[in-house]
Amino acid sequence: METKFLELKDTSKSFGKVSALDRVNFFIKGEPEIVALIGDNGAGKSTLIKIISGVHPPDSGEIHIQGEKVDHWSVAKARAVGIETVYQDRALVLQQTIARNIFMGRERTGVLGFVKGRSQLAEANRLMRTIGFTSKVFASDSVVAKLSGGERQGVAIARALYFQADLMILDEPTTALSLTESEKVFDFIRRAKESGTSCIFISHNIYHAYDVAERFVVLDRGKVVLETDRVHTTAEQLVKDMQEIARCNREGSA
Amino acid sequence: MATSEERSQHLDLAAEPRGPRWRISSFIDKNRRALSVFLVLTVLLLVFTMVSPQVFLTPLIYLAISRTLPMFIILAAAMVFVVASGEIDLSFHSIVGLAAWTFALTLEAGLSPYLGVLFAVIVGAFAGFINGLIVTRLGLSSLVSTLGMGFLIRGLINIGTQGEGTPVTFLRDTPFYNAFIGNIRGFPVHMLWALGFVVLSVLLFNYHVFGARISCVGDNLESSREMGINVALIKTLAFVYVGIASAIVAIQFTLTNQIFYPTIGEGLLMIVLAAVFVGGTPGWGGIGTIMGAALGACIVGVITSGIVAAGISHLFTDFFYGLIIILALMGHKLNEPRYRY
Numbered sequence: 058m059e060t061k062f063l064e065l066k067d068t069s070k071s072f073g074k075v076s077a078l079d080r081v082n083f084f085i086k087g088e089p090e091i092v093a094l095i096g097d098n099g100a101g102k103s104t105l106i107k108i109i110s111g112v113h114p115p116d117s118g119e120i121h122i123q124g125e126k127v128d129h130w131s132v133a134k135a136r137a138v139g140i141e142t143v144y145q146d147r148a149l150v151l152q153q154t155i156a157r158n159i160f161m162g163r164e165r166t167g168v169l170g171f172v173k174g175r176s177q178l179a180e181a182n183r184l185m186r187t188i189g190f191t192s193k194v195f196a197s198d199s200v201v202a203k204l205s206g207g208e209r210q211g212v213a214i215a216r217a218l219y220f221q222a223d224l225m226i227l228d229e230p231t232t233a234l235s236l237t238e239s240e241k242v243f244d245f246i247r248r249a250k251e252s253g254t255s256c257i258f259i260s261h262n263i264y265h266a267y268d269v270a271e272r273f274v275v276l277d278r279g280k281v282v283l284e285t286d287r288v289h290t291t292a293e294q295l296v297k298d299m300q301e302i303a304r305c306n307r308e309g310s311a
Numbered sequence: 312m313a314t315s316e317e318r319s320q321h322l323d324l325a326a327e328p329r330g331p332r333w334r335i336s337s338f339i340d341k342n343r344r345a346l347s348v349f350l351v352l353t354v355l356l357l358v359f360t361m362v363s364p365q366v367f368l369t370p371l372i373y374l375a376i377s378r379t380l381p382m383f384i385i386l387a388a389a390m391v392f393v394v395a396s397g398e399i400d401l402s403f404h405s406i407v408g409l410a411a412w413t414f415a416l417t418l419e420a421g422l423s424p425y426l427g428v429l430f431a432v433i434v435g436a437f438a439g440f441i442n443g444l445i446v447t448r449l450g451l452s453s454l455v456s457t458l459g460m461g462f463l464i465r466g467l468i469n470i471g472t473q474g475e476g477t478p479v480t481f482l483r484d485t486p487f488y489n490a491f492i493g494n495i496r497g498f499p500v501h502m503l504w505a506l507g508f509v510v511l512s513v514l515l516f517n518y519h520v521f522g523a524r525i526s527c528v529g530d531n532l533e534s535s536r537e538m539g540i541n542v543a544l545i546k547t548l549a550f551v552y553v554g555i556a557s558a559i560v561a562i563q564f565t566l567t568n569q570i571f572y573p574t575i576g577e578g579l580l581m582i583v584l585a586a587v588f589v590g591g592t593p594g595w596g597g598i599g600t601i602m603g604a605a606l607g608a609c610i611v612g613v614i615t616s617g618i619v620a621a622g623i624s625h626l627f628t629d630f631f632y633g634l635i636i637i638l639a640l641m642g643h644k645l646n647e648p649r650y651r652y
Contacts, residue, residue: 148537150530152597161527162538170520 059087060124062223062255063109063140068118070104077104079279080118085224085257087123089250093270094259095295097303100276102259106226109257110142111135139223143213143230151202156181158201159216184215187252188245207238211245218249225249226257231265243269263299267292277302343646344591345602351589351639352610359613363621374499376616378567381505382560383608386579387586388512388601389556392549394592395516395599397529398446398453400550402438402461403557403583407576408468410435410561415477415571424487431558438464439554443547461580468573476572479565492566501563505605508556512601525549529596585632586611589639610635 063085070078078101085092094102107113108120111132120127122138149158156177165173165180181197190211195204201212210230217225227246231239246256246269260266266273267287273295275283283298290298339346360367386403393400410431417427442460446453482488492501516522524545527535535542557576565571590607592599614635618628 148534150527150534150597152530153526157523157527161523161535162540164520164523166520171514171518172520172523174518 061085061121062087062123064119064121065105065108065115066119066121068105068108068115068120070108070113070116076279077101078108078115081105081276081279081281083109083274083281085255089253089255090272091246091250091256091258091270092272092274093266094257094274094276095261095263095266095299096276097261097299099278101279102276103228105276106142106228106257106259109135109224110140110226136220139221140226141217141220141222141224142226142228143210143217149201149209149213152200154198154200155185155195155204155212155215156197158212159184159197159219163220180219181215184219185211187218187248188215189248190215190245205238205241206234207241210234210242214242214245214249218252218254222254224255224257226259228259229261230258231260231262239265263295264292267295275299275302277306342600342602344598344600344643345606347642347646348590348600348603348606348610348639351635351642352606352613355610355613355617355635359617359621362623366620366622367617372616372620374497375620376612377499377502379615380608380612381499381501382563382579383582383586383612384505384605385508385556385560385563386553386583387590387604387608388509389553390583390587391512391590391592391599391601391604392516392522392525392552393453394587394594395529395596396525396546396549397532397596398546398549399594400439400442400453400457400553401580402442402457402464403553404576404579405461405464405468406435406438406554406557407561407564407579408573409438409464410558411565411571411575412468412472412573414562414565415479418479418482419477424482424485428558428562431561432555435554435556435558435561436551437554438557439551440547442554443543443550446550447543447546465577472573474573476570478570480569482566483569488566492563501567504559504563508559509601509605516599516601521545521548526597526599529598531597582611582615583608585636589636591639591643593643607639610639 061084063083065081065083068078068081068083069076081101083105094105096102104113108115108130111130111134114130120130127134150161153161156174159181160177165177167173178197185197188211190208192208195208201209204212214225214227225246230242230246234242243265246258250256258266258270270287272286273284273290274281275295275298282302285295356367366372390400390403413434414424414427414431417430418424438460442453442457445451445456445460449456489500491504492499494500495503516525524535524540527538527540528542528545532542535545560579561575564575568575586607587604588594588607589610590600590603590605592604611632614628614631618631619625
């Protein structure tokens with residue numbers, strides 16, 4: 058049995074009276090994979106993600122990294138282990154260059170704190186290449202504000218890659234993006250997987266999720282209600298399943 | 312479907328031919344704002360020279376301008392850091408007064424003028440530190456809080472000095488004096504200090520991690536926080552930098568006028584802000600140009616002295632200030648690259 062990179066066992070979390078997660082089991086395999094986390098608003102996706110990235114401690118349950126149990130999980134520990142959350146358009150500084158965005162807060166400096174500009178530029182170029190950024194018009198000394206939404210998402214992904222993320226969490230990365238732009242983001246994610254980084258992809262859009270992910274985990278009201286993969290289901294079937302879940306919710310609360 | 316190797320060949324971002332034409336257009340692109348200001352300054356000088364060639368083709372007017380230009384340049388260059396970080400400092404003119412007073416007090420106590428400089432710089436830095444503290448820890452708007460600090464500090468000086476100044480004529484022609492504002496073959500030394508300060512500021516702003524983080528913080532505070540930048544520290548350091556610059560300028564003014572008087576520094580506020588904004592540093596943060604601010608200071612300096620020297624009534628000075636400011640800003644706006652948002 059291969060060691061899993063990450064495993065959440067029997068994890069629960071409540072905020073006051075609201076139970077956000079209820080004995081959830083979730084894992085990411087040892088080898089790079091792309092997992093879609095699907096569910097309606099309030100299903101618990103954000104909470105699950107925040108527990109994984111160390112923002113919230115779980116009320117109960119265990120977190121295992123590389124097969125070993127971890128206590129007192131934190132953002133710093135999550136980062137140290139290679140878990141990076143990528144927010145859409147956030148944590149970017151639009152008027153600055155791609156290179157500066159990638160290295161902000163973690164600049165490569167030499168003597169007396171002077172930035173190694175050329176080294177950063179070269180590394181930024183390499184990273185953007187790795188994720189498949191094909192634009193001939195822009196290079197890493199281009200300003201991020203000139204990039205499209207999908208390309209900006211690419212910069213955020215490239216940054217996560219640089220910091221050797223083993224696991225990238227993308228929160229609704231294709232919101233407000235066109236088809237072409239979304240396709241670009243999927244491409245970046247696939248390339249990231251090829252270079253060794255797993256991805257948890259949160260989305261409302263089943264078709265987007267199906268396009269890029271291999272495994273699907275569906276949350277509903279704090280519980281895992283469906284776990285499947287591309288081999289065992291189709292996008293249409295997933296949509297039907299989601300509708301069924303929603304229908305049960307409506308009838309259940311009627 | 313292209314193989315990944317074929318794709319890699321297309322993906323080399325640095326593979327585009329980068330000949331001299333690209334280098335020139337890239338240089339222009341990256342220095343648009345400063346170059347525009349340089350153009351404006353050149354046109355301004357040409358106009359003044361055409362109107363009064365006898366004044367502007369002789370060295371005397373430039374010597375006159377250079378008496379106060381270094382002070383404008385130093386303050387404008389430092390101010391870029393604060394504005395680019397997304398804040399503003401309206402108290403620096405009073406910090407100039409405070410630092411000058413510290414210098415005068417040190418001399419009155421019979422201590423060495425070099426010690427006076429040290430104490431003045433410490434006081435200036437400390438005043439900047441207080442400004443930074445108020446803005447970052449108390450969360451007050453810098454516009455309002457530094458406005459208040461400006462009055463507060465000036466008030467302290469007035470109360471403390473009871474309105475009386477301190478002559479420092481005895482320093483004239485001492486090595487100390489010559490080091491700060493003497494002449495090298497007629498060329499004013501404090502202009503060299505200003506040049507040195509500009510070089511230091513350019514290095515810090517464009518090539519040092521401090522400048523990189525200033526730009527990030529001014530561009531998007533939240534993003535900078537998320538990426539682990541200590542935004543409170545960065546902003547405070549910018550205010551400290553302005554405080555130190557104010558102290559340097561305070562010494563220069565005191566020595567130039569050979570007297571410390573309690574209102575020293577008054578009138579600098581509008582001049583320096585005009586220099587910064589005419590120079591192309593926008594008010595919204597994230598972008599800054601030290602060279603632009605220095606050239607903007609030159610424009611302001613030229614207008615100040617040039618108008619009267621050119622035989623135009625001094626009553627036109629304000630009018631031309633306003634005209635330059637608005638035209639310059641319009642120019643920078645037109646110059647802005649088209650972004651997609």
